[in-house]
Amino acid sequence: MSLLNLSGIEKQYPGVKALDGVDFQLREGEIHALLGENGAGKSTLVKVMTGALEGDGGSMAYLDKPLKLKSTAQAQSVGISTVYQEVNLLPNLSVAQNLYLGREPKKFGLIDWKRIYRQSREVLKRFALDIDVTQPLSSYSVAIQQLVAIARGVDMSAKVLVLDEPTASLDAGEVEQLFDVLRELKSQGIGIVFITHFLDQVYAVSDRITVLRNGGLVGEFETAGLPREELVGHMLGKELQAQAHRAPERDDRAAGEPLLELDDVAVRGSLQPTSLTVKRGEAVGLAGLLGSGRSEVCRAVFGVDKKSSGALTFSGRERSFRKPAEAIEAGLALCPEDRKASGIVGPLSIRENIALAVQARRGWWRPMSRTEQQELAEKFIAELQIATPDADKPIEQLSGGNQQKVILARWLATNPELLVLDEPTRGVDIGAHAEILKLIKQLCGEGMSLLVTSSELEELVAFSDRVAVMRDRKKVAEIEGEEISENRIMQAIAEA
């Protein structure tokens, strides 16, 4: 039976036709993958089908009856629950409140907190998450927030569950856990819409696939009958130059002298003493599970968190950065993990967002001219394939993946000696993914050093000269050269 049936959905943004007559059908008890490049219109379609956005045209039927959604609250009340792209929860509320907002169990007309806390712990247990549910959500990492959002969606789902890039910052284990839950829901007859840029995941769980391109519908396919290359072809509208995305291909660069050296650097409360070296022209990967301390290393290096002990040497000088500005001055750059809170400057244009870091480094008295900014922006819009009509669009109006590219562009533009990337490809589509990897390699070739965290082992394998494995907020292993492989890293992570 068909749960959701959308036909001819239209959505026009100023300057962009985000959806152009899209049909979509979701059946009972299926996992339906919704695929397409960054900016293809996936999130927009999700918003229309869940009442967050009113479409400009087209119709929607739910359980074979026409339904016009006016709000997300209405969607929830008829049984459609959604996890939107980006973590759309409330950082100021406790984890438990986030899970039960708007559907709190009551006793004598008053909210029954005891029960909420108990149930919250149970719900999170399904995702192997054992955290203090009374603490505010903001005290947890992005990945945990992501899981909480998923848990809320799953717990609420009555008939339809929509997940927009839920796995963007989850590691393999977490993803497996999620898939188990999804399969269980599916067996209960719930229909699931699943958006991701990871094709492996698509093939692992989905039953059917709908592909969007440039706001239009490309087609609907049975997963089993659709070879990977063909799927990619549908998404891009052409064949992908095969090599880019698979098979690590490493040119053995002769690494230079050490650029960054951490000697037992620790941050009170978040990082155990850790030593690490990045040489000139070298790309070092940071691997580890959720909460293993990868982001903490990045933050400590960049001066966001102050180190409490140990020595940090950069470019042959011992340094102690007190704030990012000092690190930037010394030649570092950090592309942070939390794009929404620490990355984008929402209302400012793409051009300004890209120029900002360069400008900040130059100082206020040496302004970049408008044309200079424009050239810079256009260069990166082309290089990173940022989908936008022009560089003056406010960055908050871009699709998630495209925002990520702009932030990346911002830091590439500063041309730093050491570029620290925390989950740089979060939510980036495969086409651009390949471009970014290529760019990273090229930069290394030109003498820039990289320190990169990523939850995608495949990606780490693809460009790292060395991989540092983190566990329990300290480095537990280092893998070098030919030894680097997904298996080897996985082993190191798992070793007790």
Added chain:
Amino acid sequence: TVGFAQVGSESGWRTSFSESVKAEAKRRGIDLKFSDAQQKQENQIKAVRSFVAQQVDAIMIAPVVETGWRPVLREARRADIPVVILDRNIRVKDPSMYLTRIASDFVEEGRRAAEWLMQETGGNCDILELQGTVGATAAIDRMKGFKEIIGEYPNAGIVRSQTGEFTRTKGKEVMEAMLKAEGGGEELCALWSHNDEMAIGAIQAIREAGLKPGEDILVVSVDGVPDYFKAMAEGTANATVELTPHLGGPAFDVIDRYLGGDRDIDKQITTTGDLYTQETAAEEYRKRTGG
């Protein structure tokens, strides 16, 4: 110990008033608890209640508004503390709630200003009025007294009236606009201002409009602050009804008498001042600035 709940320090006149009470207390060796209410009645009531809690011997109130004093006066009476009202009036049904009121009569001030003006112009006059803050007793009563007299003269009347909020800046701004609205102001005869500060601002506006204040447009007002005497001496202002700030002396006298057992005290002690004109202005200015 005497508690004194003052309105605030919104004008030079008010400050002189506070200072004179303090000086008087010091002279007599009285321990004065001074409280500034920043123009808010609620603060004043709080202050009076805290005086009661401190068990002072007497309380003086210069009220912000007329009404709203009954509950707190009851409290003072329960604690057997006499209360003297200064400056503005209060309205309570039972006048035994306070000892006496020492003040000038705002309505009378308005009357005196109007009488002088009518005398000067022979009852032929188009008048601009600068009101005090909307709702203030002083503004309402002065307006009332003034109108009372003007009403007797058919050829005299207020052609325009706006609030200048008792301040110089507003007085000037409003005067500027009113002059323009009256086609330059050549037809006008006089300005009646509810206090000197507004009048001083308005005089500047008249001058900037190309007219002679004090001649083309007569200026009459209330208060008697030094700057206004100076203006009168220079001939740019014409008359003012004095409002004496020296209320401290009589107040302490009454309190002394009461605490000394004297129960025969007038309910109303008027201090309505005289009207001053240009003739005596220079001399008065010297007197007031102590030079």
Added chain:
Amino acid sequence: MNNLPPAAAKEQPVSPAGPRGLLPPLNGRYLWPLLGLVLLLAINLVLSPEFFQVKLVDGRLYGSLIDVLNRSAPVALLAIGMTLVIATGGIDLSVGATMAIAGAVCANMLVGGVDSIFLVVAGGMAIGILIGAVNGSLVSFLGIQPIVATLILMVAGRGIAQLINAGQIVTFQNEAFTFIGTGSVFGVPFPILLVLMVFAAIQLLMRKTALGLFVESVGCNAGASHYLGVNARAVKMMVYCIAGLCAALAGMIAAADIQGSDANNAGLWLELDAILAVVIGGASLMGGRFSLVLSLVGVLIIQCLSTTIIMSGVPPKYNLVIKSLVVVFVLLLQSPRFQAQMGALIALAKSKSNKSVGERAEA
């Protein structure tokens, strides 16, 4: 490979981003506040045609329109500083008190026998910057919320001004200083010129250096700005200092205008007018994009309104009600939803009248 072909990009020149040049283009963001101003002026035209008369009296431009400009000068100066503060997501409640302090300092210097007008003006400006620096420190170093941080000086500042004046209105006679408030150059009142000069200076500082960009960046997302290496503390410090300086200039105009420093009333509640002006100009109090030009339009709307009320001869007790209704109306004008509803209403009225015309024709 771009998702959108370059041709499509060219077809849509709509740029939601703000102006970067010195003078802004006339787009939707500018249209509605200006429309509000024009409507107000139109009402004046109906009420009293002499509103628009401008004559030359004693070599000085004279007329209600000039008054509106002249009288709006202090609030305009406050609004210029306030715009920047608001753009960083802050607010400055102390500007009114700063006006009083600067006025008091200048007046006392004059009375105290300081002859050099430059010293007096410099003294006033210095005190303004000092107050701004105090506010800035409270906000950026102690991390106190702007509204409370500046509330402290809003309360204490007026006390300080009164302390300086010993509670009296300090009157002075000084041609040169009075010129700031009442002088004119080529017939144009000096306060208007001062506003134009300050506006030009700040506009240049913001748009011809990167400061404007930093201010907006800090206002939009302070967290991200920190990662970017923008020195948010310095930026905040700077905007509060500018606001203090502007307030000091406004205070000098106010004092020079009445040739006296009235510590209790100078600039009283003007901080609210300044904030109102900035918001009527379309700025968000959450910080972000700012436009000095729009803030000045907001100032003119407010001043025009008060002058209109005085000119119209309505009893003063209706002042506040009229003011509130006009403010709400001007705000509604900027709301897209209201625009749409008005559009629909007008269309409905048209179709109805067309119909009735048609019916009548048939009959």
Added chain:
Amino acid sequence: MNSRFTSLYVTGGLFMLLFLIGSLQFDHFGSTRVLANLFTDNAFLAITAIGMTFVIISGGIDLSVGAVIALTGVACGVLIGEAGLHPLVVFPLVLIGGGLFGATMGALIHYYKLQPFIVTLAGMFLARGLATILSDKSVPIDHSFYDAVADFGTFLPGDAWVGASTLILALVVAGAVVLAHYSRLGGYIYALGGNAQSARLMGVPVARTTISIYAISGFLSALAGIVYSFYTFSGYSLAAVGMELDAIAAVVIGGTLLTGGSGYVIGTLIGVLIMGIIQTYISFDGTLNSWWTKIVIGLLLFAFIAMQRLLTARGNRGMAHA
């Protein structure tokens, strides 16, 4: 110690400290009477500030509260004092009126996407303007019911009077705590302040919540207006000028963030008490003239906020170490 409550403890501790200093310095200061007076004298401010707390937690602000108090007072004055209606008829009317006034502002804010600061500033002009039009003089209220209310209450040891206002305040505090932490609406209010966009996506009924918030604030302001009329037995259009700033200051001192999303009703109550005790302290001292009064209020406010910042920061750092 729970880190979320650090600021509450710190604020409460500082209040105690102020009280202690006052008691050591002045006779009669350290009495239950002075404490009880704090509640009676500030009941209307506290009631308003509690309404303001909800508004600020939701990320908004309400500048109209002082004017609504004045309007309510004048309305009571005119209807009871002049038209001769019974207070029990008038009170529901003005309470509903206050609620509707707030609701209208909430609707403007939500439906037309106007900024709360400005809408409520216009509301402040309107309410005060209406009050002035109703009566520009102050209106005395003379009614046996008011006398009864004034006599209602009890003396605690030490001549401390606990009257009707204090009892009303207690009820409001209890109701507000339940609303904030034991009702769905409370959750929605915190949610809106955290992030309005996310809240909408999570299914929070934004329109209803926004309108309710301002209606609550309007209602409580009207209630504060009634309590104020008990306090003065009159209505006056210039009453409670600038009270909105006192209320905001109290809320913020109580630890609520102006950016929204966090704060406590009890914190606000302590905030009000702190503002009150500063005033009491100054009037017990009684030697300050007008300008020093202002400067000292400013300095005490600063000293207090600075200490609060320091202690709270230290407390939280302590938590992180643990």
